[in-house]
Amino acid sequence: MALFIPDTFRGEVVRPEDSAYDELRQVVAGDVDKRPAVILRPVDAPDVAVAVAVARDSGLPLAVRCGGHSGAGHSAVDDGVVLDVRKLKTLEIDAEGKTAWAGAGLTAGEYTKAVGEHGLATGFGDTGSVGLGGITLAGGVGFLVRKYGMTIDNLLAAEVVTADGEILHVDETSHPELFWAIRGGGGNFGVVTKFQYRLHDVGEFVGGMLMLPATPEVITGAIEIASSAPEELSAIINVMTAPPAPFIPEEVRGKLVVMALLGYAGPPAEAEKVLAPLRALATPIMDSVRPMAYAEMFPPEDASYRPTAVGENMFVDTVDGSAVEAILKRLTESDAPMRVTQIRPLGGAMARVASDATAFAHRDAAYMVNLAAFYTSPADRIAKHEWITSFRDQLETGMPRAYVGFVADADNPERVRAAYPAATYDRLVAVKQQYDPANLFRLNQNIPA
Ligand SMILES: Cc1cc2nc3c(=O)[nH]c(=O)nc-3n(C[C@H](O)[C@H](O)[C@H](O)COP(=O)(O)OP(=O)(O)OC[C@H]3O[C@@H](n4cnc5c(N)ncnc54)[C@H](O)[C@@H]3O)c2cc1C
Structure with a gap:
């Protein structure tokens, strides 16, 4: 199938002949050198939905890219579509209510610096350039883990674009199974465009x-x-x-x-x-x-x-x-x-x-x-x-x-299984069957439907 990008896409479209291509296709792992057919850089959730549809309708493999730190190189792909969320950098801080809505394209360092100006923090990992997208969906173990828990323990809600292009608000009461799954299940279930985190007073450190x-x-x-x-x-x-x-x-x-x-x-x-x-x-x-x-x-x-x-x-x-x-x-x-x-x-x-x-x-x-x-x-x-x-x-x-x-490892189902107890894995498969039965989101530590 051909790659058709409709006029409704308002973000940046980067192709191999563009000057920004080489920089934007790069990820952190030094042995990953993939050449995507196109890099789509959406500006908001509706734009992400268009990008997801482009990938789905093209039949080409889809990689979702945030901070680019995947050791397995999952955020890069040869001859496929890279959906690069790094333009999603909105940040709304409610310092009094101690919560923040953060665009999924921010890095841990960018977010931490901004909320730190209010003496507040959410824990991520040990490296500032890691993307909120990847670390939050994995779990997040860092310098506040024993005091305030993992990143996912401070995740209150998220906005998720599913494989069929729906934009969902996801929390304990709205799509609760999907909310459960994105707290540790990786990028298997959709593209997260925004996270709502709890903030803590970390004035003295x-x-x-x-x-x-x-x-x-x-x-x-x-x-x-x-x-x-x-x-x-x-x-x-x-x-x-x-x-x-x-x-x-x-x-x-x-x-x-x-x-x-x-x-x-x-x-x-x-x-x-x-x-x-x-x-x-x-x-x-x-x-x-x-x-x-x-x-x-x-x-x-x-x-x-x-x-x-x-x-x-x-x-x-x-x-x-x-x-x-x-x-x-x-x-x-x-x-x-x-x-x-x-x-x-x-x-x-x-x-x-x-x-x-x-x-x-x-x-x-x-x-x-x-x-x-x-x-x-x-x-x-x-x-x-x-x-x-x-x-x-x-x-x-x-x-x-x-x-x-x-x-x-890029493809080691045994280690993916080791990431979850058997009952957890089965529950993740059920969520996958509901939200991504065709496994559009498969360039990740994959949980096939
Ligand atoms: C140097 C280094 C230090 C690290 N330190 C820690 C640490 O201290 N604690 C810790 O918990 N982890 C740590 N990690 C692991 C890190 O959390 C994961 O590798 C994470 O996936 C990287 O996220 P990213 O957005 O930077 O990477 P990317 O490569 O951009 O993304 C990784 C995967 O996450 C998924 N993804 C990313 N964004 C989205 C999105 N918006 N929607 C849907 N799916 C998405 C995709 O499947 C993608 O393939 C570290 C990794 C490195 C390389």
């Missing part, structure tokens, strides 16, 4: 990076302290090769270190007490943890950074001494230019939400663990992929559990 030597005692100690700390503390403990960045002391670059990213949503005096045992684990190599505005957790980023890496993700209930030993052994033996094991202690507000309240259901997991390894060539990619999969198998305990936002 302490954050930054604490770098310590990567010894078994430090890693185990950091995990224990961060897990049992008050829920004001959300920590991301990276055991990794120190990057060759100018702010890293030269003598540690390329060496294994613990790089703990810390966020404390409370008064500085309290934070000092909670963080003291972490600082006492060893003489810090670097310590940039300080009182700051929450929005400073998202510093400016290099937009040209397009890493080539493989990644794995899992939820586990323990990271004990033998797991720490395995992590250090694996990371020491690897020849990857950068390799990381990231441990995120969970619990707190995230764990208090019932596991069937949202499509994200792994509420009881104690830790999220992410693995990443950079690679240097296509052959090296295969080697690193094998390495990282067997590393995951070594650490994963019990039933496999994954976070759909970090599943980096």
